Amino acid sequence: xxxxxxxxxAIEAEGLTRSFGETRALAGMDLQVPAGxxxxxxxxxxxxxxxxVRVLATLLRPDGGRARVFGHDVVTQxxxxxxxxxxxxQYASVDExxxxxxxxxxxxxxxxxxxxxxxxxxxxxxxxxxxxxAGARQVKKYSGGMRRRIDIAASILNTPDxxxxxxxxxxxxxxxxxxxxxxxxxxxxHGTTVLLTTQYLDEADQLAGRIAVVDHGRxxxxxxxxxxxxxxxxxxxxxxxxDAAQRPEAEKVLQAALGVPVQLxxxxxxxxxxxxxxxxxxxxxxxxxxxxxxxxxAGIVVDDFSLGxxxxxxxxxxxTDHPAVPDDERDEQLEAxx
Amino acid sequence: MSNAATTSxxxxxxxxxxxxxxxxVLAPGERPARPSALAASLTFGWRALLKIKHVxxxxxxxxxxxxxxxxxxxxxxxxxxxxxxxxxxxFFLPGIMVTSVVMITMYTGVGLNTDIEKGIFDRFRTLPxxxxxxxxxxxxxxxxxYVLAAVVILSVxxxxxxxxxxxxxxxxxxxxxxxxxxxxxxWVWTFFGLVLRSEKSVMGVSMMVLFPLTFLSNVFVEPSTMxxxxxxxxxxxxxxxxxxxxxxxMAGQSDPTNTMWLLLWSAGFVVVFGTLxxxxxxxx
Numbered sequence: 270x271x272x273x274x275x276x277x278x279a280i281e282a283e284g285l286t287r288s289f290g291e292t293r294a295l296a297g298m299d300l301q302v303p304a305g306x307x308x309x310x311x312x313x314x315x316x317x318x319x320x321x322v323r324v325l326a327t328l329l330r331p332d333g334g335r336a337r338v339f340g341h342d343v344v345t346q347x348x349x350x351x352x353x354x355x356x357x358x359q360y361a362s363v364d365e366x367x368x369x370x371x372x373x374x375x376x377x378x379x380x381x382x383x384x385x386x387x388x389x390x391x392x393x394x395x396x397x398x399x400x401x402x403a404g405a406r407q408v409k410k411y412s413g414g415m416r417r418r419i420d421i422a423a424s425i426l427n428t429p430d431x432x433x434x435x436x437x438x439x440x441x442x443x444x445x446x447x448x449x450x451x452x453x454x455x456x457x458x459h460g461t462t463v464l465l466t467t468q469y470l471d472e473a474d475q476l477a478g479r480i481a482v483v484d485h486g487r488x489x490x491x492x493x494x495x496x497x498x499x500x501x502x503x504x505x506x507x508x509x510x511x512d513a514a515q516r517p518e519a520e521k522v523l524q525a526a527l528g529v530p531v532q533l534x535x536x537x538x539x540x541x542x543x544x545x546x547x548x549x550x551x552x553x554x555x556x557x558x559x560x561x562x563x564x565x566x567a568g569i570v571v572d573d574f575s576l577g578x579x580x581x582x583x584x585x586x587x588x589t590d591h592p593a594v595p596d597d598e599r600d601e602q603l604e605a606x607x
Numbered sequence: 608m609s610n611a612a613t614t615s616x617x618x619x620x621x622x623x624x625x626x627x628x629x630x631x632v633l634a635p636g637e638r639p640a641r642p643s644a645l646a647a648s649l650t651f652g653w654r655a656l657l658k659i660k661h662v663x664x665x666x667x668x669x670x671x672x673x674x675x676x677x678x679x680x681x682x683x684x685x686x687x688x689x690x691x692x693x694x695x696x697x698f699f700l701p702g703i704m705v706t707s708v709v710m711i712t713m714y715t716g717v718g719l720n721t722d723i724e725k726g727i728f729d730r731f732r733t734l735p736x737x738x739x740x741x742x743x744x745x746x747x748x749x750x751x752x753y754v755l756a757a758v759v760i761l762s763v764x765x766x767x768x769x770x771x772x773x774x775x776x777x778x779x780x781x782x783x784x785x786x787x788x789x790x791x792x793x794w795v796w797t798f799f800g801l802v803l804r805s806e807k808s809v810m811g812v813s814m815m816v817l818f819p820l821t822f823l824s825n826v827f828v829e830p831s832t833m834x835x836x837x838x839x840x841x842x843x844x845x846x847x848x849x850x851x852x853x854x855x856x857m858a859g860q861s862d863p864t865n866t867m868w869l870l871l872w873s874a875g876f877v878v879v880f881g882t883l884x885x886x887x888x889x890x891x
Contacts, residue, residue: 327732366657378650383639399624
């Protein structure tokens with residue numbers, strides 16, 4: 270059992286398509302998710318992440334293509350799939366009118382536990398998720414972070430082999446987000462495969478063993494976080510000068526030091542450049558340090574300097590030649606079609 | 608309780624996920640056997656009861672609304688259509704009971720639509736249980752509301768002077784027939800609850816269906832006073848059969864023809880709209 274949970278492929282999808290009216294939510298999506306890992310689906314709103322999750326969780330039938338979860342077809346063997354997966358969607362996945370305990374007991378009973386066992390399981394989960402005191406309160410009175418925790422507690426009630434987390438940290442404050450990350454790490458450490466969708470590269474980087482970048486309903490890049498980053502550059506250097514008159518010279522010095530094109534920002538004091546891309550043996554930090562030294566030697570006064578990870582925008586720009594603008598119109602169409 | 612996750616006092620202290628506490632809940636246990644269709648439906652019915660417990664305001668439509676209907680129509684039409692409101696009530700009470708209860712069946716659709724809108728049905732639909740259980744359980748909860756509404760109306764009627772000749776048994780039989788029909792008719796609304804986009808459109812459609820269905824019947828007046836073409840519609844209307852059967856039962860008589868028609872209609876609603884509902888439910 271344990272070995273089957275954590276070896277082989279948890280998800281295999283080939284050429285999944287699904288349209289809602291005119292909108293192609295999935296345009297031939299392929300996925301291979303190894304069991305026992307956290308797999309990240311990264312993309313902006315409207316990219317098709319949620320539709321993919323809904324198809325894989327048996328909530329939505331694909332128009333074309335096929336998908337298997339632990340070897341079971343999501344359309345023809347939906348019940349076998351349902352017995353092994355759990356979903357925490359972006360929306361309420363517990364009943365807001367009910368208390369925390371009632372929600373967990375309800376689910377425990379639906380999964381076949383007898384009442385005392387369901388109650389015991391509920392208490393265990395509430396304790397593990399720091400919700401013991403909130404157990405008797407209606408979920409609608411929970412804070413955002415508590416809401417997420419009860420959602421996830423409900424999802425692991427049956428210790429699923431595969432857990433879908435659809436944007437689990439969207440709208441959470443940083444502390445609650447860190448708590449969710451800790452929980453995800455614990456979940457995967459115990460052998461549950463996690464498919465996580467996110468808009469944040471940072472989050473995928475923190476949690477996922479492999480990432481698929483999704484755009485307009487298909488996977489446009491796939492690999493480990495390291496592979497993805499090295500293909501687009503490890504980071505971006507942002508500089509602010511004291512004197513705008515020095516900018517042309519700073520541009521020249523930077524270009525020479527980094528060997529990449531330097532971008533002049535709208536702010537007449539600012540410049541940015543990508544570092545750590547393929548073909549450069551030096552680490553991003555070291556490249557940046559050398560560039561800073563060169564600038565100092567040239568007598569250019571730098572007031573502010575930062576080296577950041579590439580943002581999702583930059584990943585997209587590099588992969589698609591278009592920025593990761595949340596496609597809200599598309600998102601709304603997908604929303605309406607839910 | 609030794610783990611750091613335990614909170615104390617009024618202000619919720621910061622939750623720190625503890626590896627040990629999480630380990631106890633994440634260890635894969637034995638999978639219990641899947642619950643039977645009935646057990647799963649009853650569990651969903653329990654959810655409906657819990658919702659009534661937490662949001663008792665939702666009983667407004669099965670208490671205040673029926674009382675208003677009885678009072679309003681008894682005194683509005685009573686003097687004109689019969690010798691006195693009291694005489695009219697003797698004819699009218701079973702009909703207004705049917706009208707009120709059939710009208711509140713639409714809340715099944717509204718409730719389902721809200722559940723879907725909020726996302727909770729996504730969780731239910733990923734559970735490995737008998738597929739119709741979530742909907743059947745929901746309607747079980749609604750049946751309780753129908754019984755409550757019927758009892759409220761009966762009580763108001765008794766206070767105003769309604770005296771059923773059928774006694775306790777006749778009245779119980781009448782309410783029983785009404786509940787059977789309402790259970791079946793609820794499947795029309797689960798279908799619309801799944802198909803339509805918003806709560807508002809479910810309300811809109813249900814009003815368009817329910818008003819003609821309940822008014823163009825034998826609820827308020829004898830059909831013999833209506834023009835011929837309208838009589839034809841009224842005679843075919845399932846509500847007419849239902850009201851006739853309930854009236855007969857409460858008066859201590861039996862009306863096998865109308866009772867048979869009403870049961871046939873009920874079976875038809877379950878078969879047709881139950882199937883359509885499950886088709887939509889599975890294929891969203």
